[in-house]
Amino acid sequence: MIEFGWLWxxxxxxxxxxxxxxxLLGAGWVIWDAYHVNTPLKPAMRWAWPVIVFFFGPIGLALYFFTARAPGIADIDDQDAKQERHNEYVLPSSFRRTTGSVIHCVGGDGVGIITAMIMARVFGLSFWWEWWFEYLVGYLFGTLIFQYKAMSMHASSWPQAIYMAFRGEWYSMLSVMAGMGLVMGLVTPLAVTEQPDPNTYAFWGFATLGLLVGFVLTYPMNWLEIKVGYKHGMGRA
Structure with missing residues (x-):
């Protein structure tokens, strides 16, 4: 049997x-930075990055600096020049474009997933009821709040934007929840013997781990969705 006690x-x-x-401090700084310095970020990414940094801490900050914030952009005042520098940094890189797609995905889904997880633990839902409840709430959060806004920039009508949003989110959400399910169903019970309640440190520690594993598992799915045109990558970020 795999040993997970080291995650204590x-x-x-x-x-x-x-x-x-x-x-928390990093998320606050990213909000300020996105509106005052790293202004080429799309509105949806300005919402997603603070969520990621809040849950991923220093890992989230590192991702922000290495994938979404072009070096030297703080020294540029002209908005068109900022946009050009940002595009030069992001667009040629499949890694940065895919990372942006994953940030957008996990940021939106993560808010819904953690909200649903808190509710599920309060109401004492069983594993699979909790899993599907988290999937549903995370899917709706990610689709209607994040994906729809992004897809509306590429669709000719709001019904088409909704269709494109639901289509793109369906596959990526499955892979995110595969990661959450592995941590919830396998890792957490072996590490701390039971599913922790929201008022415990373990809940928040393993919530971060679940989102991180989901981030890793959904990365290749987002890359594939960009390749087939279901998603568009970071683009302007």
């Missing part, structure tokens, strides 16, 4: 509190 630190306040503290 995810339930400890000395890890969870500083980690989320960095995430």
């Amino acid at each position: 630190f995810l339930a400890e306040p000395w890890f969870v509190l500083p980690f989320y503290g960095i995430g």
